Amino acid sequence: MIDKKENKSKYIKRNDISLGKAKSIIYSPMITEKSTTLSQYNQVAFKVDVNSSSIEIKNAIEKLFKVKVKKVNTINNLGKMKSFKNKYGRRSDSKKAIVTLDQGNTVDISAGVKWQ
Secondary structure (H helix, E strand, C coil): CCCHHHHHCCCCCCCCCCHHHHHHHEEEECCCHHHHHHHHHCEEEEEECCCCCHHHHHHHHHHHHCCCEEEEEEEEECCCEEEECCEEEECCCEEEEEEEECCCCCCCCCCCCCCC
């Protein structure tokens, strides 16, 4: 019989992430009317790398802003097809992350992004 505690330790992700990797995952905070209303729910919206996972985003936010993250929700936006002078192209895909912070933690995005 397999011990569940021993088996569970394989699936725990460690938050050992370098500062350079964290900066490459988080592009910028989103400053829109809708994202500013999220602040009353202790949430912040970010533009992130398309290939990043929720766990990587959580670790990057904790590393860069030194806050405790409770939850991360991600949204994939697929690029639209567009025509320009009878040539068709496609806009690039993007990804957003809505990060819920623990009580008492805040991220000041009004001052701009200052990497620590």
